[in-house]
Amino acid sequence: MTDLPTTSKKDQPAFGCVVYVSRTESGRTRGRVANLDGVETEGASERDVLSTIVREVRARIAEHMEREEEVPWLDPPAEKGPDEVKRFLPLHL
Secondary structure, three states: OOOOOOOOOOOOOEEEEEEEEEEOOOOOEEEEEOOEOOOEEEEOOHHHHHHHHHHHHHHHHHHHHHOOOOOOEOOOOOOOOOOOEEEEEEEEO
């Protein structure tokens, strides 16, 4: 069996994004990032919400990396509300 490389210098950074998803009173879907402050959105479906969150988090991470700053991850993540479902999004830049 051949050992395959799992990393290389050209690998893109990967990050874990914790998202809490819930339904609003009007029936829309709401999502908020639990481990990066200030990223929250609402949409027609969970797919729409998660797509928007992925774009926003990637952009935010890229800004910090361009400025050679640490990404201000919240550790531990924010508390999950009783009406929220936890999702984990692995992100690659």
